[in-house]
Amino acid sequence: MMKDKVFQWGLGIASLVLIANVVYRLVFGLVIGEFEIMTTAPVLIWFLFTVTWRSPYKKEGISRKEELGQKIESKSEQGSYTILMGIGLIGLLMDWMITGSTNTVLIIILLIGVLLPEILNYIIVQTYEIEPNAIGRMAKEIQYRYSKISRKKKRGAGFILGFLIVMFRPRPEGEARSFYDVLVYLFGEPSESGTDILPLLFSVAVIALVSYLTYKLIKEYDES
Amino acid sequence: MDNHIRILREQRKLSQAKLAELCEVSRQTINAIENNKYDPSLQLAFDIAENLEVTVDSLFKHGGK
Secondary structure (H helix, E strand, O other), rough: HHHHHHHHHHHHHHHHHHHHHHHHHHHOOOOOHHHHHHHHHOOOHHHHHHOOOEEOOOOOOOOOOOOOHHHHHHHHHHHHHHHHHHHHHHHHHHHHHHHHHOOOHHHHHHHHHHHHHHHHHHHHHHHOOOOOOHHHHHHHHHHHHHHHOOOOHHHHHHHHHHHHHHOOOOOOOOOOOHHHHHHHHHHHHOOOOOOOHHHHHHHHHHHHHHHHHHHHHHHHHHHH | OOEOOOHHHHOOOOHHHHHHHHHOOOOOHHHHHHHOOOOOHHHHHHHHHHHHHOHHHHHHHOOOO
16 A cells, blocks of 8 residues: 555656646747657556556556546546537637638638537447438448457557657657757757767657556556 | 345345455445346346346336336
């Protein structure tokens, strides 16, 4: 029990430190780059996961996999969607009030957000029809094929996709702070001759730590 | 939907935690069902009925529409 509490406190403190860093950067007008987002978001998600659901670190509580857990998740997703749409709308209004112009991309996203549930409703209703139309038949086929793919494969595909996005993302010059910038900040510019061992070791350590934390998170999810 | 699960459970001298363990759910799930905060799925209703040694229909009070 003591170990569970220590783990939860550790994650909580790490989350607070990372959030404080983002707030500090916001307040002082510093750049909030991908490095901040990529470190803060996973730790915060892991912390919330650990304090919410039953896991090896929290023996008592609702499991994410049981039916009440799934109902709670479904409710949260609906709530998140509504809040997200509200934030988008407020953002659009604020943008219009401050700059006098409207953000076209945001309008398109909001429009898709409004239309998407109706489109999905139409498709799902078609799958329940006694004689579904072509869209309904196609959706049923996709549902069937998707259900045949194991969770492990889906998760693996998700990781590979995430990894590819991170590796090959568009990088506008000087816009986002990346892991490379952190290496330069810590160890200086790379020398032209020879191999710098310290940045290499640091990178290996960070990759190993991220891999270990990811493995623990997956294991925790499986055991919860 | 109202149910008799609390009464049936207490008659069999089972705690919420024990019934939850038998049905492989959390204690919170049994508590939510007993307090009518949550209607169980058919699968869980059958599991509860089996562990309380009653039929599924005797678990619930159907008050009509």
